Amino acid sequence: MLRVGNSYLSEFIDSIxxxxxxxxEFSRDDYKRLLSLLILQKVANxxxxxxxxxxxxxxxxxxxxxxxxxxxxxxxxxxxxxxxLIIMQQRENQKKNDFYFEFLxxxxxxxxxxxxxxxxxxxxxxxxxxxxxxxxxxSRIEAIYTRIQTxxxxxxxxIKITIIxxxxxxxxxxxxxxxxxRFMNTYAH
Numbered sequence: 001m002l003r004v005g006n007s008y009l010s011e012f013i014d015s016i017x018x019x020x021x022x023x024x025e026f027s028r029d030d031y032k033r034l035l036s037l038l039i040l041q042k043v044a045n046x047x048x049x050x051x052x053x054x055x056x057x058x059x060x061x062x063x064x065x066x067x068x069x070x071x072x073x074x075x076x077x078x079x080x081x082x083x084x085l086i087i088m089q090q091r092e093n094q095k096k097n098d099f100y101f102e103f104l105x106x107x108x109x110x111x112x113x114x115x116x117x118x119x120x121x122x123x124x125x126x127x128x129x130x131x132x133x134x135x136x137x138x139s140r141i142e143a144i145y146t147r148i149q150t151x152x153x154x155x156x157x158x159i160k161i162t163i164i165x166x167x168x169x170x171x172x173x174x175x176x177x178x179x180x181x182r183f184m185n186t187y188a189h
Contacts, residue, residue, distance in 0.1 A: 014053075021058075040080040068121070107126070119156075124162060
């Protein structure tokens with residue numbers, strides 16, 4: 001339905017996006033929040049023009065699920081963020097760079113509360129940025145690497161997996177270290 005994109009569906013898409021944002025903000029039901037994130041990702045992938053009209057609301061609402069207590073919700077939020085960043089790649093440079101800069105600043109605030117969930121959400125977000133907006137992150141990659149280095153000795157397995165996940169792992173995303181090593185010969189060793 002999203003790919004058809006005719007004018008009849010425009011109101012429907014706007015309605016489901018509004019419901020998804022409302023669920024992310026107010027719902028305590030994990031399944032509703034997860035469903036909302038999946039809807040956001042699917043709309044971004046299949047109807048980018050409609051999604052782009054709601055990109056500011058997305059930027060406001062995605063931070064809470066990135067530090068949610070449930071791993072599945074954090075990972076779904078990172079997948080939705082990746083879909084959003086792919087849409088932004090296709091936009092004009094100045095608007096795209098402003099969006100990236102403001103969004104990255106807000107994401108860098110996530111781990112400041114010291115909770116493992118927030119650190120994990122931060123790492124997932126940075127992974128999304130590195131995989132989907134590398135030209136923007138290129139000048140910041142050393143600072144990003146220095147920051148994620150502080151999490152190397154964590155005892156939380158899901159944080160370690162996010163940092164070192166390899167191409168042969170069954171998860172969909174590549175870990176931070178392989179992504180950084182792919183683009184930075186200095187860190188490849």
